[in-house]
Amino acid sequence: xxxxxxxxxxxxxxxxxxxxxxxxxxxxxxxxxxxxxxxxxxxxxxxxxxxxxxxxxxxxxxxxxxxxxxxxxxxxxxxxxxxxxxxxxxxxxxxxxxxxxxxxxxxxxxxxxxxxxxxxxxxxxxxxxxxxxxxxxxxxxxxxxxxxxxxxxxxxxxxxxxxxxxxxxxxxxxxxxxxxxxxxxxxxxxxxxxxxxxxxxxxxxxxxxxxxxxxxxxxxxxxxxxxxxxxxxxxxxxxxxxxxxxxxxxxxxxxxxxxxxxxxxxxxxxxxxxxxxxxxxxxxxxxxxxxxxxxxxxxxxxxxxxxxxxxxxxxxxxxxxxxxxxxxxxxxxxxxxxxxxxxxxxxxxxxxxxxxxxxxxxxxxxxxxxxxxxxxxxxxxxxxxxxxxxxxxxxxxxxxxxxxxxxxxxxxxxxxxxxxxxxxxxxxxxxxxxxxxxxxxxxxxxxxxxxxxxxxxxxxxxxxxxxxxxxxxxxxxxxxxxxxxxxxxxxxxxxxxxxxxxxxxxxxxxxxxxxxxxxxxxxxxxxxxxxxxxxxxxxxxxxxxxxxxxxxxxxxxxxxxxxxxxxxxxxxxxxxxxxxxxxxx
Amino acid sequence: xxxxxxxxxxxxxxxxxxxxxxxxxxxxxxxxxxxxxxxxxxxxxxxxxxxxxxxxxxxxxxxxxxxxxxxxxxxxxxxxxxxxxxxxxxxxxxxxxxxxxxxxxxxxxx
Numbered sequence: 001x002x003x004x005x006x007x008x009x010x011x012x013x014x015x016x017x018x019x020x021x022x023x024x025x026x027x028x029x030x031x032x033x034x035x036x037x038x039x040x041x042x043x044x045x046x047x048x049x050x051x052x053x054x055x056x057x058x059x060x061x062x063x064x065x066x067x068x069x070x071x072x073x074x075x076x077x078x079x080x081x082x083x084x085x086x087x088x089x090x091x092x093x094x095x096x097x098x099x100x101x102x103x104x105x106x107x108x109x110x111x112x113x114x115x116x117x118x119x120x121x122x123x124x125x126x127x128x129x130x131x132x133x134x135x136x137x138x139x140x141x142x143x144x145x146x147x148x149x150x151x152x153x154x155x156x157x158x159x160x161x162x163x164x165x166x167x168x169x170x171x172x173x174x175x176x177x178x179x180x181x182x183x184x185x186x187x188x189x190x191x192x193x194x195x196x197x198x199x200x201x202x203x204x205x206x207x208x209x210x211x212x213x214x215x216x217x218x219x220x221x222x223x224x225x226x227x228x229x230x231x232x233x234x235x236x237x238x239x240x241x242x243x244x245x246x247x248x249x250x251x252x253x254x255x256x257x258x259x260x261x262x263x264x265x266x267x268x269x270x271x272x273x274x275x276x277x278x279x280x281x282x283x284x285x286x287x288x289x290x291x292x293x294x295x296x297x298x299x300x301x302x303x304x305x306x307x308x309x310x311x312x313x314x315x316x317x318x319x320x321x322x323x324x325x326x327x328x329x330x331x332x333x334x335x336x337x338x339x340x341x342x343x344x345x346x347x348x349x350x351x352x353x354x355x356x357x358x359x360x361x362x363x364x365x366x367x368x369x370x371x372x373x374x375x376x377x378x379x380x381x382x383x384x385x386x387x388x389x390x391x392x393x394x395x396x397x398x399x400x401x402x403x404x405x406x407x408x409x410x411x412x413x414x415x416x417x418x419x420x421x422x423x424x425x426x427x428x429x430x431x432x433x434x435x436x437x438x439x440x441x442x443x444x445x446x447x448x449x450x451x452x453x454x455x456x457x458x459x460x461x462x463x464x465x466x467x468x469x470x471x472x473x474x475x476x477x478x479x480x481x482x483x484x485x486x487x488x489x490x491x492x493x494x495x496x497x498x499x500x501x502x503x504x505x506x507x508x509x510x511x512x513x514x515x516x517x518x519x520x521x522x523x524x525x526x527x528x529x530x531x532x533x534x535x536x537x538x539x540x541x542x543x544x545x546x547x548x549x550x551x552x553x554x555x556x557x558x559x560x561x562x563x564x565x566x567x568x569x570x571x572x573x574x575x576x577x578x579x580x581x582x583x584x585x
Numbered sequence: 586x587x588x589x590x591x592x593x594x595x596x597x598x599x600x601x602x603x604x605x606x607x608x609x610x611x612x613x614x615x616x617x618x619x620x621x622x623x624x625x626x627x628x629x630x631x632x633x634x635x636x637x638x639x640x641x642x643x644x645x646x647x648x649x650x651x652x653x654x655x656x657x658x659x660x661x662x663x664x665x666x667x668x669x670x671x672x673x674x675x676x677x678x679x680x681x682x683x684x685x686x687x688x689x690x691x692x693x694x695x
Contacts, residue, residue, distance in 0.1 A: 105655045112686030115620075115675035120612045120659040121644065121651050128648040150658070150674075 014221040017065070017137065017173040020058030021051070023240030027216055027225040032197060037164055037174040039194040041186050042201030047212065047233050048177040050086075051201070052139040053079070054237045055175055057088045059137045060098035067137035068100045068129040072145035076101040086237045100129045106149030113151060119159040123166060135172060142177040147188045164193050185217075196220050202228070209350050209381060214240055232352040239356050241393060250276070250399040257303070257369075257404060260295030263473035264447075267462065269455035273430055275368075276402040277453070278395050280425055282409040283434030288445055288464070289408040290314075291471055292432070293371040294323040294330065296406050300369040301333040308367040309341050310358070312377045316341035327468045340365055346381040351390045354381070359397060370398060374408040375424065384423065391424045429453040435461070437485045444485035447473075463489070605629075605637040606666035612659045613645045617676045621660035624677035632689050664688075 016030035025031050032038045032055070040048045056067035071079060079101065080090040093099035102125060130138065143160070150156050167174045176194055181187035191198060198217040203210065213228040231240040256271035265272040273279055281289045293309070300307040311319050319341065320330050333339035342361055346354065362370070372394070378387045391407070398405045407424070425431055431450040436443045445464050449457040463485045464473045474489075609625055611618035622641065629637050644651050644659070654663050658674035664687050673686040 102652060104657060106657065110670065110672050111658075112671070112673045112682055113675050114673050114680075114682040114686065115624075115678035116617055117658040117660060117675040118617070119657055121610065121656040121661065122658075124612060124644045124648045124659075125651045125656075128651070146657075 013223075016222075017059070018063060019055050020062045021054055021238045021240060023229065023231070024214070024238065027214075027229060027240065028197075028219060029222050029224055032173055032175065033220070033222075034173050035168065035171040036196040037167055037176055037194045038197040038199065039176050039178060039186070039191055040199045040201065041178045041180050041191070043180050043203060046201035046203045047231075047238070048201060049074075049079075049141050050083070050233055051199075051238060052141055052175045052177055053083055053088065054086075056099060056137055056139055057083075057090075057093065058237075060093055065136040066098045066100075066133040067139065068102065068126070068133065068135040069139045069141070070102050070104060070126060070129065071141050072104050072106060073142060075103045086233075086235065088237075097133045100133045100135065102126075102129050104145075106145045108149050108151075111149060118155070119146075119163075122159075123163070126166075130170065130172065138167065138172045138174045140174065140176045142179065143190055144179055144186070144188055160190070160193050201231075207383075211350055211352070230352050232350075232356050234353070234356045235360075239352070241352060241355065250396075251402070252276070253402055258299045259292075260297075260299035261292075261471050261473060263462075264471075267449055267458035267460070267473075268430070268452055269457055271455075273404060273452075274454060275404050276399055277404060277429035278399070278427060279404070279406045279430040279432070280409055280428040281406060281432045281434065282411050282425075284411055284436065287434035287436060288447075288466060288471065289410075289434060290319070290373055291323070291326055291328075291466060292434070293373050293406055293408055294319070294328050295471055297339060297369060297371055298328055298330065298333065301330075301336075301338040305338070305368040306365060307333075307339050307369040307371070308361065308365060309339065310370065310372045311341060311343045312346050312372075312374065315343050326466045327470050340367070346378040349381070351378060351382045351386055354378070355390055355393055358394065362397065362401065362403070367403060369404050369406075371406045372408070374410050376410045388423050392427060395427055437461070437463070439485055440488050442486045444489075446485065603636060603667055605633055605664070606640070607637060608640040608642060608654070608663045608665055610642050610644055610651070610654070610656045610659060610661045610663070613643065615659075618660050620676040620678065621662070624680070624683070625662060628677065628680060628683055628687075632684065662686075 013029065015034040016028070016032065017034040018025050018031035019028075040051055042048050053069065056069055059065040059067050069079070074082070076090070076094075083090060090099060090101065094101060104122070104125070126138070129135065146156060146160075147153070164174075176190065178186035178188070178190045180200075181189075185191045185198070185200070195218075197219045200215045200217050202213040202215070204213070205211075212231050212233070214231045215228045216224045216226065229240050231238060233239075253275045255275045256269075256273065257275050258265050258272040259268070281292050283289050297307040297309055309319065314322070316334075320334070323330055330339060334341070340361070342358070344354065344357070349357075375387070375391060378390065381387075382390070395405065407428070409424070428451075430452040432447055433450045434445065434447045437446045445466070446461045447464055448459070448461045451457075460476055462473050462476065464471055466472075607625070607629070609621060611621065625639065629639060642650055644656070650656075654661075654670075654672075656663075660674070660676060662673045662677060662683075664671040664673075671686055671688065673683055675682075677683050
């Protein structure tokens with residue numbers, strides 16, 4: 001027995017036929033099993049036909065695999081009309097031989113059975129269809145119609161078995177739709193024959209909102225996502241939202257962008273937010289969240305970037321009017337096409353529809369900054385956990401495009417300020433909290449940076465006001481009386497100013513005194529110096545006189561000696577003449 | 586009564602009065618197809634003397650004709666005239682059902 005070698009070839013998954021449907025290829029790890037039949041089942045109106053049709057159309061347009069649609073329920077014309085709204089041009093595809101549509105009518109009342117028969121006619125028709133376009137993909141929608149048309153069930157089942165073998169032999173990837181049965185997967189047990197891959201579609205109403213879910217029940221030979229995934233049938237067809245496919249592999253840009261309020265930028269490490277991050281601005285009603293968002297958006301427009309403002313509570317005109325009252329005119333940016341509004345109430349559609357619409361707008365408009373004001377409103381369209389998962393998907397979508405997002409969140413009251421209602425705070429890179437500070441019978445507005453990942457930020461609660469020039473942050477009050485706001489602060493500031501003036505006056509007085517003293521001192525010094533000089537001169541003169549007298553005394557003595565005819569006697573060093581002469585008589 | 590089923594064959598025995606136009610769809614020379622043809626001839630001769638026209642269509646030769654009359658089962662007998670359209674599937678061994686299907690009661694020649 002040769003040793004088993006685990007090389008790459010033996011680990012290869014089965015070949016797959018990509019569907020081209022957003023998200024479905026991710027769940028199935030590449031698409032539907034190639035060359036094998038897949039069963040799509042669900043209740044009436046779930047979207048089975050749509051899914052099958054999209055598989056075919058995308059196969060024809062995106063993957064160059066022509067297809068055959070054998071419909072047992074709707075005529076070609078009806079189908080074309082149904083899918084025209086999704087942008088699928090069926091007649092065009094048929095004309096270009098990318099698609100072959102065959103309507104098979106099975107009418108029990110028209111058929112009488114007499115004796116033995118088989119369904120070779122169906123096989124022949126399918127063969128004909130496949131050959132007409134060289135099809136690699138086939139859809140049978142829905143085989144259940146056969147059961148209602150033919151009474152001989154045993155024969156029918158035998159033929160179905162033959163059909164699936166036949167399809168496998170021809171190596172076409174087939175999608176079979178079937179209606180869900182009570183208790184069983186399908187009404188007529190078709191799942192016995194189609195065992196390679198089964199997809200189950202569900203459409204239910206929860207809390208008055210309808211939600212669609214998709215589940216891959218089984219998929220032979222592949223690791224697949226087994227949970228229920230929400231999906232949407234939108235303007236471009238199916239969109240499935242697999243949360244698990246969101247990988248955390250975004251790039252982290254290091255560029256910083258301004259918040260629109262320069263002093264707030266200073267609080268955020270001096271430069272503002274990182275580009276491509278998510279920011280949460282939370283606060284109670286009336287704390288100034290929308291004003292903050294408007295500043296942010298305006299700053300982006302001033303930089304020449306596009307901004308998208310999603311307002312779920314106000315219409316575009318209302319936002320513009322309200323922001324004008326604080327001196328922010330957003331109208332010119334709208335006119336220049338740099339600012340776009342998306343105003344929809346959350347309850348209008350399900351959460352997935354909002355997600356898809358935002359995706360579409362983002363892809364078309366390519367904003368670099370998005371504001372969602374507020375996100376907590378979406379709780380009316382889903383449970384908290386659903387809103388959170390929608391927020392995760394939104395953030396993922398924006399981050400992968402390096403779009404900076406600002407979410408505003410309404411909190412219940414000051415006591416619960418640091419618990420964001422939807423639990424999204426851990427997804428955010430920066431969190432600004434707006435608080436109302438009550439003191440002395442009045443409320444002032446304050447904000448502080450609760451967290452800002454990746455930068456040094458101020459820990460101060462800064463007071464701000466909404467003026468005619470927008471949001472203005474006031475100076476950090478550094479007086480001795482502690483943190484004050486509002487009129488108390490104004491009073492304290494006035495007092496501080498007075499004190500400062502007082503000090504200044506005192507200092508001035510003292511310096512005058514000092515000058516005065518200095519002057520006096522100098523006068524004194526001058527006088528003493530003058531006196532000293534005088535004395536000095538006197539003493540010097542006297543010394544001079546004494547010397548003079550000495551000199552003249554010496555001269556007189558010498559003269560006297562000369563006149564007494566004495567010898568010139570060397571004068572000794574001690575000054576006494578040597579008495580060498582002894583006068584004897 | 587071996588008829589080569591490789592081409593359309595018209596067995597024309599009509600004169601006047603209401604004409605019956607029947608088309609039998611087969612797929613090759615399978616036993617069921619042969620059986621159906623045999624049974625058909627018998628029924629026609631018994632109940633529709635001289636007033637019928639039978640066409641045999643082999644779908645292996647002309648597969649595109651299957652779509653026109655919405656043929657799924659083989660063999661299928663289609664009564665095209667007189668209207669309305671009626672289809673009978675099977676090898677036509679159950680004569681009673683064939684007659685009911687064709688709207689011919691035993692003994693009636695309509």
